[in-house]
Amino acid sequence: MTDNHASHGRKRPTGRRTGDSGTRDAILDAALGLFAEAGYDGASVRAIAARADVDPALIRHFFRDKDTLFATAVADRTTIPQRLAASFEGSPDTLGHRFADTYLRLWEEPETRPILLALVRSSTTSAHAAQMLWETLGSQLNASESATHDDQMRRLALAASHLFGLAFARHVVRLPPLVAADHDTLVEQVAPVIQTYLT
Amino acid sequence: MTDNHASHGRKRPTGRRTGDSGTRDAILDAALGLFAEAGYDGASVRAIAARADVDPALIRHFFRDKDTLFATAVADRTTIPQRLAASFEGSPDTLGHRFADTYLRLWEEPETRPILLALVRSSTTSAHAAQMLWETLGSQLNASESATHDDQMRRLALAASHLFGLAFARHVVRLPPLVAADHDTLVEQVAPVIQTYLT
DNA sequence: TGAAGAGTTCCTCAGCTGTAGAGTTCTTTC
DNA sequence: GAAAGAACTCTACAGCTGAGGAACTCTTCA
Numbered sequence: 001m002t003d004n005h006a007s008h009g010r011k012r013p014t015g016r017r018t019g020d021s022g023t024r025d026a027i028l029d030a031a032l033g034l035f036a037e038a039g040y041d042g043a044s045v046r047a048i049a050a051r052a053d054v055d056p057a058l059i060r061h062f063f064r065d066k067d068t069l070f071a072t073a074v075a076d077r078t079t080i081p082q083r084l085a086a087s088f089e090g091s092p093d094t095l096g097h098r099f100a101d102t103y104l105r106l107w108e109e110p111e112t113r114p115i116l117l118a119l120v121r122s123s124t125t126s127a128h129a130a131q132m133l134w135e136t137l138g139s140q141l142n143a144s145e146s147a148t149h150d151d152q153m154r155r156l157a158l159a160a161s162h163l164f165g166l167a168f169a170r171h172v173v174r175l176p177p178l179v180a181a182d183h184d185t186l187v188e189q190v191a192p193v194i195q196t197y198l199t
Numbered sequence: 200m201t202d203n204h205a206s207h208g209r210k211r212p213t214g215r216r217t218g219d220s221g222t223r224d225a226i227l228d229a230a231l232g233l234f235a236e237a238g239y240d241g242a243s244v245r246a247i248a249a250r251a252d253v254d255p256a257l258i259r260h261f262f263r264d265k266d267t268l269f270a271t272a273v274a275d276r277t278t279i280p281q282r283l284a285a286s287f288e289g290s291p292d293t294l295g296h297r298f299a300d301t302y303l304r305l306w307e308e309p310e311t312r313p314i315l316l317a318l319v320r321s322s323t324t325s326a327h328a329a330q331m332l333w334e335t336l337g338s339q340l341n342a343s344e345s346a347t348h349d350d351q352m353r354r355l356a357l358a359a360s361h362l363f364g365l366a367f368a369r370h371v372v373r374l375p376p377l378v379a380a381d382h383d384t385l386v387e388q389v390a391p392v393i394q395t396y397l398t
Numbered sequence: 399t400g401a402a403g404a405g406t407t408c409c410t411c412a413g414c415t416g417t418a419g420a421g422t423t424c425t426t427t428c
Numbered sequence: 429g430a431a432a433g434a435a436c437t438c439t440a441c442a443g444c445t446g447a448g449g450a451a452c453t454c455t456t457c458a
Contacts, residue, residue: 014407016454157376165364177356213437215424
């Protein structure tokens, strides 16, 4: 078989390439994509290298080990916590709608979607990934100054878990009724509930 | 090293044992437990055999392959769909409470809990497991005759996904505010929302 | 110009994976 | 009492895994 790391290319010359190859970024893109599709365990270093059309040893060179690669891929360029926090600013009357809209939109956009999928797919078997998921999606829960009492904390967590369950059912398990619905319809239907939990 | 399949036992005699060894059940128990902890991919046939204190080849003998073992372990002795369906019978006024209570209780009981954990932990990477999860937890969605319109189907799915998200956050990600709360408090707080969705 | 170092290739290692076959002993059936 | 089959053991295979080392080439900077 002699797969030779890159599916199509044959016998590339050894040594450094001239100019600025975007190798590091290519690896990060491939890694995020594969982590999103297969989870931490399912995405092998070799498969990531193959998708990036790169020698597996380069991954080790740039990111020491797989764990660091994962952390870098999901954490490096994300503004998810900031966007969630930002949705809390504004009139309390429409907070439920803003929060639901922001939260669910993160699962639709091509930049943030693979990050969330990677976190979720990995979180079920890796406690480390579960914690990262929580820190990413639940950060506004710690940040929110209004949530000082146990009951308020719990209500916030209920709101977040509702939205999370919705996203999970829609994008991971792919529940037909939820896949069929469009974003705005879902936001509209969920917003009142979130509003109730949060206020 | 020479692990020799069973951690402590040394050189057991070959051939069939006399009497009725509960080997098959021991394997199923060990399998369900490991699938619940590590997911489908994370639970190796050898590890399951070791936990059951049994030769790995016996798994192949009883259950052809790993997939069949998984299906048998999660599907063989569960009454989850029935219990969920049963919660739909009774006064419509308290449907939300009954459904939430039944649903969340399934995650607490030692008989059903590992089944759900195994399904969830496996569903994120295996489409097959995701479908089984959906058939298990969403069966009442298909069954319910009242849900003929798209909107009603979606509302049912929203209710289910809310409860699922809550259970996931509580038992898999282990969100502190949700772990701290006790079952009845959660049911009480969630029931009105479920009731709204369902009616 | 020369040395340091970053980017790149190939090869190797020990360990684990699911599956498979062949042989031994007990139980059941005729 | 003999034959069939179920329960059980050990050993093997081919493939994949993450990690690591050695060597080569280009770039950068003194």
